[in-house]
Amino acid sequence: MSSEFQRLTVIDLARHYGRRKALSQVNFSCDAGEIIGLLGPNGAGKSTLLNILATLLSPSRGRVEYGERTASEGGAEIRGRIGMLGHDLFLYPELTARENLVFFAQLYGLPDARMAAGAALTRAGLADRGDDLVSGFSRGMRQRVALERALLHEPRLVLLDEPFTGLDQASTAALVARLRERQAAGCLLVIATHDLEVADGLLSRAIYLKNGRIVGTDSDSRGLSERYRLAIQ
Amino acid sequence: MIGSFFRVAWYVMRKDLTVEVRSKEVLLTTLFFAVSVVLVFSFAIVREGRAPDDVAAGILWVAVSFAGTLAMGRTFERERYNDTLRALLLAPSDRPAIYVGKLLGLLALLALVEIVLVPLIGLLFNAPILAFPGRLAALLALGTLGFAAVGTLFAAMLVRVRSRDTLLPVLLYPITIPVMIAGVRGTAALFQDTPDLPMAQFWIGLLIVWDVIFITLALWTFEPVMTE
Numbered sequence: 001m002s003s004e005f006q007r008l009t010v011i012d013l014a015r016h017y018g019r020r021k022a023l024s025q026v027n028f029s030c031d032a033g034e035i036i037g038l039l040g041p042n043g044a045g046k047s048t049l050l051n052i053l054a055t056l057l058s059p060s061r062g063r064v065e066y067g068e069r070t071a072s073e074g075g076a077e078i079r080g081r082i083g084m085l086g087h088d089l090f091l092y093p094e095l096t097a098r099e100n101l102v103f104f105a106q107l108y109g110l111p112d113a114r115m116a117a118g119a120a121l122t123r124a125g126l127a128d129r130g131d132d133l134v135s136g137f138s139r140g141m142r143q144r145v146a147l148e149r150a151l152l153h154e155p156r157l158v159l160l161d162e163p164f165t166g167l168d169q170a171s172t173a174a175l176v177a178r179l180r181e182r183q184a185a186g187c188l189l190v191i192a193t194h195d196l197e198v199a200d201g202l203l204s205r206a207i208y209l210k211n212g213r214i215v216g217t218d219s220d221s222r223g224l225s226e227r228y229r230l231a232i233q
Numbered sequence: 234m235i236g237s238f239f240r241v242a243w244y245v246m247r248k249d250l251t252v253e254v255r256s257k258e259v260l261l262t263t264l265f266f267a268v269s270v271v272l273v274f275s276f277a278i279v280r281e282g283r284a285p286d287d288v289a290a291g292i293l294w295v296a297v298s299f300a301g302t303l304a305m306g307r308t309f310e311r312e313r314y315n316d317t318l319r320a321l322l323l324a325p326s327d328r329p330a331i332y333v334g335k336l337l338g339l340l341a342l343l344a345l346v347e348i349v350l351v352p353l354i355g356l357l358f359n360a361p362i363l364a365f366p367g368r369l370a371a372l373l374a375l376g377t378l379g380f381a382a383v384g385t386l387f388a389a390m391l392v393r394v395r396s397r398d399t400l401l402p403v404l405l406y407p408i409t410i411p412v413m414i415a416g417v418r419g420t421a422a423l424f425q426d427t428p429d430l431p432m433a434q435f436w437i438g439l440l441i442v443w444d445v446i447f448i449t450l451a452l453w454t455f456e457p458v459m460t461e
Contacts, residue, residue, distance in 0.1 A: 056319055058460055080325030090320035092311075094252040106244045107324040109237065149320075 004156055005067025005081070006032045008053070008188050013062035015048050015212075022048045023212040026062070030188045030205075032156075035179065037199050038192040039228055040209035046192035047087075049209070050159050053190060054084045066157065080108065083155030087162045089146040093135035097126055097145045100134060101152065108153040120148035125174070140171035147178060157188045164195040172198055200224040208232060238333075241326040245334025249308060250341060259307045260342055267300035267346050268353065275357040282359065289358035290420035293350060294376070294413055300346050301339075301380055302402050305388040308339055313392050318459075328456040336385045336451075343377050360424045368433050369423055375440035376416030379447050380409050386451040390458050412447075415440045 013026040023045045030036045038046045051057040053064060055071040055078065063070050066078050084090075091100050101117035110116045121130040124144040134142060143166070150158065158179075164172055176198065183189060183204075193199050199206070206224060208216040208231035216231035218224075253259055274292045278284050312318035321331045351373070355362035362369060387404050391397035406413075419436030422429040 051319075054319075054323060056322055056460060076325040076327065079323055082323060084319070084323055086316050086319060088314075088316035090317050091315055092248070092252060092317060093315065094255045095248070099251070103244060103248050104320065104324070107241060107321070107326060109325070 005069075005188075007065075007067060008157060008190075009065040010049075010053075011062050011065065013049070013052065013064065014060050015045075015052060015057065016060045021212050023052075023059075026209075026212075026214055028207055028214065028217065030190060032186045032188055033183055034204040035183055035189040035191060035202060037203035037206045038190065038209055039194075039196070039199070039206050039224075039232075041232060043211075044209040045212040046209055047161055048212075050084070050161050050190065050192055053157070054082055054159050055079055080153065081156040082159065083150040083153065083157070084159040085147055085150040085161065085163055087165065089142055090149065091134050091142060091146055094133065096131050096133055097121060097124075097137070098130040100145065101149055104149050105152050110153060116152055120152055121145075123178075124148045139166040140168055143167055143171065144174070147175060151178075151182065154185075155187070157190070158182055160189070160191045160193075162193055162195075163191060164193060164198045176202060196225045196228055238327050238330045241324070241330035242333040242337060245321065245331055246337040246341070249335065249338030252311065253338075253342065259304050260345060262307070263300045263304045263342065264346050264349060266303055267296040267350055270296040270299055271350060271353050271357065279357060284358045286425060287421040289354050289360035290417050290424050292358065293354045293360075293420060294416045296350055297343070297347060297373070297377060297416075298380060298406070298409070298413060300350075301343055301377065301384060302405060304339055304342050304346075305381070305384040305405075306398060306401055308335065308342075309388040309392045318389070318392060322459055328459065329452045332385060332389065332451060332455040335389070336381055339381050339385055340377060343381060344374075347373055347377065361428075364428060365423050365430070365433070368430070368437065369420065371437050372416055372419045372423070372433070372440065375437060375444055376412055376419075379412035379440060379444045380405075380416075382444065382447040382451050383409050383412075386455060386458070389455070412440065412443050415443065 008030040010026055010028050013023055014021065015023040026049060038049060040046055048057065052059050066074055069078065071078055095103070098117050098121060101120050102113045105113035105116045121127045126141060126144060134145065163175060167175065179189060179202070206218040207214055208228065210232055218227055271292060278288055322328060351362055354360050384405050387401055391400050394400060415436045419433045422432040422436065
């Protein structure tokens with residue numbers, strides 16, 4: 001069976017931490033070429049949902065289907081088709097940008113890790129800074145390396161947690177362009193963000209989360225701020 | 234499949250050692266701490282160049298276990314700073330391979346600490362460290378492996394827990410008591426005035442059993458523990 005799934009389906013998903021319900025009755029789907037936005041205040045359950053989609057957390061109830069298969073059925077093969085950019089960037093500051101990328105390329109079993117890392121550095125616009133330690137990079141530069149790290153293995157499902165935080169206008173525009181390029185390539189993208197200004201016009205669909213529940217969905221992402229206010233209040 | 238497992242473990246270990254070579258943070262703090270423990274005990278216990286029987290073995294293992302606990306906490310702390318543990322767990326490899334890589338990195342650091350500790354114990358406590366070097370090395374290697382195998386699993390489990398620094402020794406020491414007893418008694422059997430080789434051999438055998446049990450349990454539980 002091919003691992004190039006066309007659809008991500010979330011069915012009756014719930015996650016409890018003891019008696020606290022982080023997520024309840026979450027249902028939605030995402031098709032190839034769609035960018036789904038998870039919008040909501042702090043503590044709404046966006047990161048928990050992303051972690052479950054990334055197979056890093058097991059749901060307390062319900063399931064996530066990647067095409068026809070769940071994470072436990074697909075195992076490492078499904079994980080190999082997921083790329084995630086976390087809020088904390090997932091980079092080792094003591095390593096150079098190239099060493100970080102080579103390390104993750106090797107973990108993903110890419111045939112020529114050094115070449116893949118070199119190409120990723122070029123895409124990040126950091127080919128000349130590849131041998132500098134990541135600890136010396138600005139937030140925007142780290143974010144660019146982190147995004148390319150997440151996309152190194154050309155994942156089918158791209159999960160991004162607050163990807164626009166701390167970026168200047170140029171870096172934000174470059175990130176948006178890269179996301180649109182992955183969208184055009186048929187990837188499924190799920191973005192958790194507070195940055196409604198950037199998300200406006202970028203998303204194929206917005207899902208509003210509050211207290212772990214979906215309180216609204218929206219397929220017109222223009223004028224997002226106003227509808228976000230209406231949905232969340 | 235097995236080749237891929239050990240390849241990933243090797244990448245993780247090499248990455249940990251590269252980070253350590255750059256920062257020297259864990260090695261220096263661990264080494265300084267372990268040497269301090271041995272020196273303090275030697276000032277307190279050694280009189281006129283002689284230490285009470287069996288003390289050297291106990292102090293060696295106290296220093297190894299304290300230093301090991303410190304190193305375990307720090308190596309996983311690094312994975313927490315930028316949430317890199319999540320990136321490791323996302324990789325399409327067998328997740329226990331990450332555990333094995335972290336364990337190998339920790340063992341390499343502790344081996345360096347022991348290379349300094351053992352001669353120091355020999356010097357300060359007049360312990361016959363060169364009488365049976367093969368058996369002493371086997372006891373140290375197997376004891377450290379058992380201790381680090383449990384500690385690496387617990388350190389990974391506790392990486393996102395706020396009170397991890399308190400909980401790690403609280404969980405680790407009771408469970409690794411059999412390893413510590415085997416290490417201390419086996420080493421004492423080698424260090425005593427009339428070495429008891431069959432006894433040392435018995436404890437080496439017991440350490441092998443404990444290591445197999447601990448590593449099997451750790452490999453089995455690592456993935457569910459990290460994703461629940």
